[in-house]
Amino acid sequence: MKSPILMGKIWVLLGEKGRLIEDIDTDQIFHNAFLHITELRQMGQYALGNLGGWKDFPGKTGPGDIIIAGRNFGAGSSRQQAVDCFKSLQTGIIIAPSFGAIYFRNAVNSGFPVMKCSKLVDLIASGLLKTGDEIRVNIRTGEGQNLYRKEALFLEPMNEVQYNLWEVGGLFSYAKKMKQD
Amino acid sequence: MGYTIIEKIIRGHTDEEVRTGEIVWMDLDVRSARDFGGPNVVKNFYREFGDTPVSDRSKTFFTFDLCVPACTLQYADNQQVCRDFARGRGIKVFDVDEGIGSHVLIERGLAAAGSTVVGTDSHMNILGAVGCFGQGMGDVDITFAFKTGKTWFQVPESLKVFVRGEPSSGLSAKDLTLSIVKQLGTKKAALKSVEFYGAAVRNLSISGRITLCSMVTEMAGITGFIPEFKDSVASEIKSLSGEEFNHPHADKDAVYSDNITIDIDGLGPQVAAPFLPTNVKNVGDLGRVKIDSGFIGSCTNGRFEDLKAAARILKGKKVKEGVMLKIVPATRKVYKQLLEEGILKDLFESGAIISNAGCGGCAQGHIGLTGKGEVQISTGNRNFEGKQGKGQNYLASPEVVAASCILGHIAGPEDI
Numbered sequence: 001m002k003s004p005i006l007m008g009k010i011w012v013l014l015g016e017k018g019r020l021i022e023d024i025d026t027d028q029i030f031h032n033a034f035l036h037i038t039e040l041r042q043m044g045q046y047a048l049g050n051l052g053g054w055k056d057f058p059g060k061t062g063p064g065d066i067i068i069a070g071r072n073f074g075a076g077s078s079r080q081q082a083v084d085c086f087k088s089l090q091t092g093i094i095i096a097p098s099f100g101a102i103y104f105r106n107a108v109n110s111g112f113p114v115m116k117c118s119k120l121v122d123l124i125a126s127g128l129l130k131t132g133d134e135i136r137v138n139i140r141t142g143e144g145q146n147l148y149r150k151e152a153l154f155l156e157p158m159n160e161v162q163y164n165l166w167e168v169g170g171l172f173s174y175a176k177k178m179k180q181d
Numbered sequence: 182m183g184y185t186i187i188e189k190i191i192r193g194h195t196d197e198e199v200r201t202g203e204i205v206w207m208d209l210d211v212r213s214a215r216d217f218g219g220p221n222v223v224k225n226f227y228r229e230f231g232d233t234p235v236s237d238r239s240k241t242f243f244t245f246d247l248c249v250p251a252c253t254l255q256y257a258d259n260q261q262v263c264r265d266f267a268r269g270r271g272i273k274v275f276d277v278d279e280g281i282g283s284h285v286l287i288e289r290g291l292a293a294a295g296s297t298v299v300g301t302d303s304h305m306n307i308l309g310a311v312g313c314f315g316q317g318m319g320d321v322d323i324t325f326a327f328k329t330g331k332t333w334f335q336v337p338e339s340l341k342v343f344v345r346g347e348p349s350s351g352l353s354a355k356d357l358t359l360s361i362v363k364q365l366g367t368k369k370a371a372l373k374s375v376e377f378y379g380a381a382v383r384n385l386s387i388s389g390r391i392t393l394c395s396m397v398t399e400m401a402g403i404t405g406f407i408p409e410f411k412d413s414v415a416s417e418i419k420s421l422s423g424e425e426f427n428h429p430h431a432d433k434d435a436v437y438s439d440n441i442t443i444d445i446d447g448l449g450p451q452v453a454a455p456f457l458p459t460n461v462k463n464v465g466d467l468g469r470v471k472i473d474s475g476f477i478g479s480c481t482n483g484r485f486e487d488l489k490a491a492a493r494i495l496k497g498k499k500v501k502e503g504v505m506l507k508i509v510p511a512t513r514k515v516y517k518q519l520l521e522e523g524i525l526k527d528l529f530e531s532g533a534i535i536s537n538a539g540c541g542g543c544a545q546g547h548i549g550l551t552g553k554g555e556v557q558i559s560t561g562n563r564n565f566e567g568k569q570g571k572g573q574n575y576l577a578s579p580e581v582v583a584a585s586c587i588l589g590h591i592a593g594p595e596d597i
């Protein structure tokens with residue numbers, strides 16, 4: 001059994017005005033010039049490679065880090081690489097107020113944790129969530145904590161289906177498990 | 182608390198409790214893949230499930246429509262990969278001669294009211310036109326659907342749109358649709374199932390319903406339904422599927438995220454200017470826009486009724502010198518009907534180029550890219566920059582495209 005508790009250092013995707021960047025599309029996350037890449041290992045270096053102010057992200061981040069993004073993260077095309085590049089970097093989880101519909105599906109299908117939190121904008125505005133803070137979240141219950149600032153966080157808990165897919169490691173593993181049961 | 186149409190359809194395909202926002206596992210009545218996406222489905226399938234069968238071959242299909250017959254080696258290879266896979270497993274292929282996959286599913290009665298259908302096509306929600314929940318998905322999802330016959334789905338919120346008023350006479354479904362796209366934009370219907378009510382939408386034919394439902398994609402919605410219909414629509418759908426047409430209805434106490442009224446009183450011909458489908462204006466307010474080319478077809482406006490409406494304007498007239506008009510019927514069945522009723526001849530004699538059925542002219546397959554500086558008026562659904570080449574695309578009804586091609590600039594049918 002995988003532990004539903006994830007812990008890590010956060011990166012808050014702020015724009016020039018110090019606000020969460022909204023509507024980050026899949027071309028900004030993983031540019032179409034690199035769509036021919038099929039090796040997961042090689043994808044990480046291009047993550048956020050087309051997002052102003054964040055092009056050096058792959059060099060700075062480490063395994064288990066947590067990304068805090070703005071509304072409608074992953075808008076646009078259906079490319080799976082826009083999820084896989086974060087798996088490649090071993091990113092722990094992406095948290096945003098909302099996600100592009102297909103992006104959300106792709107993440108759930110590949111067993112990569114994405115969670116929604118409606119309070120992010122307020123938390124950031126009141127200085128309670130900053131890049132470099134360490135947070136802990138229980139993806140099952142949605143309860144979390146900013147360990148650095150000793151503040152509680154509340155995320156929308158993962159749905160049963162999403163949690164099961166995360167637990168087995170994605171849609172294809174789930175299909176194989178279905179057959180066995 | 183009652184249920185909306187989408188909730189009712191999902192409830193009919195799962196044992197789990199269906200509530201807005203919840204993710205449920207849902208049974209699929211039909212799963213399909215086209216020549217784009219299909220080869221990846223095959224590749225995924227071999228890698229993950231080896232030489233095993235699909236869950237139910239009678240519910241699994243390939244529909245080739247994007248590049249038909251193949252015009253690049255890669256498409257040719259890709260289509261062959263799908264054919265091989267299909268032959269080995271007894272799966273039916275609607276091959277390069279059949280036309281746009283979603284339309285073929287409707288014509289063959291494979292998209293029944295209240296049923297669930299998925300495919301590798303972002304306009305699969307067209308099936309809402311016949312009361313079916315159609316959903317476009319990526320190749321990972323469709324591989325899983327081929328193997329298991331199921332998918333997970335997050336029950337969307339529903340939006341209720343009441344279309345009020347009478348359009349001016351002779352107005353087409355596309356004008357109505359463009360006006361709705363303009364008024365809903367890409368936020369109001371985003372991620373929602375949209376239910377359309379009101380006399381103007383109730384009176385739409387199947388082809389008009391297809392036009393409206395297809396552009397729910399451009400409103401960023403999940404799917405659209407038009408639950409009220411005329412008897413003629415019911416009997417036409419029955420003649421396709423052989424079964425009574427029972428469109429699902431929402432309960433009286435169903436819960437909607439919002440109610441919106443859209444006014445179309447006195448609406449005239451509409452056009453969406455580059456580069457957004459929501460950038461909709463009255464044709465009359467556009468000024469004089471010279472065109473180089475016109476395109477009539479696509480999943481939005483490639484039905485018999487659409488091409489017939491264009492032919493009514495083109496008959497006995499000529500496409501202006503220097504303008505090229507490209508016409509692509511949605512399906513082989515539409516083509517046959519045009520042939521039998523002599524409409525193909527009228528179109529041909531006006532100077533139009535007519536191709537075989539499919540997505541040509543919309544997708545980058547045949548008959549349809551624009552060059553740098555080229556201005557095109559099209560009956561398609563998207564005019565994003567670069568979508569159909571380097572030119573500028575205006576979106577309009579078949580009638581407006583026909584009239585514009587005769588005059589050489591964007592104009593309404595009444596200008597002829």
Ligand code: SF4
Pocket residue numbers: 246247281302303304479480481539540543544562
């Ligand atoms: S006509 Fe265009 S939008 Fe419609 S299914 Fe074909 S490629 Fe997609």
